[in-house]
Amino acid sequence: MSAGLLYLLLLKATLTSFSGLSSMPIVRDELVMQYGVLTDSQLNAAVALARAAPGPFGGYVISVGYFVGGVAGGIAGWLALITPALLAIPLVHYVARSTAHPRARSLVNAVIVASAALILAATVPIAMQALGGAALIVIAAGSAVVLAVTGVDTVWVIAASGVAGLLAASLGAPL
């Protein structure tokens, strides 16, 4: 399969979804069922790899692209991932110009509160999957407290956690 066709098929999936993995049914239908260029186990591996890598879970389409077409396929997957985001430009341009009115500001304030609740709701399943032991719970709680009470960069918190994970592995008790 050419990288161009792969890009268009993956773009069809990303353009018709509104969150990371919701594009998967279309990806499976096109690449596994119709074209037969991807296996179900490769699709599962792509999802697992995206969860273990930095960035959005929707990045699994990059792994899918790589499995199908090597580096060129991976680049096609990356392009299919980023293309829909360009639609945010006209949207934010329009919405930002319409929020000067007090009622519109009240609307945005309510959206901010709801967005905090949505982030909290998204944290629950991630926490249930990620915090499989006392040491990991301590790392999560410690990170939250450090970030809430200090001005330290999140990158340092993640780096320190990664070092803790390496130390634990070196002591024969990987996290």
Next chain:
Amino acid sequence: MNQKLSARALARVFLRNGAFTFGGGDATTASLQRELVTHHNWLSKHQFGVCYAVSRLTPGTNLLAFCTAVGWTLLGLRGALWALLLASIPGAAVLMLMTGFYGAATGNPWLMSAIHAALAAAVGIMLAAVWALLRGPLRRSPARTVLVALPALLLSLHGVLSPLQVLALAAGFGLVAPERGAA
């Protein structure tokens, strides 16, 4: 720290978060909220709310739409393109490498231990971001904040409504019941 906004400084923020934040789009959004709103004061909470809502309305990956919206808000088209590229390229490169070395990556206990610890830290980052977003509204009008946040949390947590529907409901509430002195 309140570093002056420049294309280079903004690029550093997106590059760093794109390369090092594990836990998916919500964790990275939380991390960016901390850097852009709390840490650098480049983005107001109001602008954050607009960008967040727009990112949910945009097809595709919410995080990348959020980064594009933030880049556009702060530095126009140049900012949007930089944000989109720098937020996505590091993770894409890591993911392609991991896919290329699939067996070795998932079979290495040292690497997986470090990734598990980083994922735990991402949970902490998300909780801290929630606190940063709610602290002000809770102080300003606690009852109203709970009235919006609690149903939003429960409806989303139980899968009754999609995030987009939850945001639409909150927006509707903000519109028909305007907050006194909304600023």
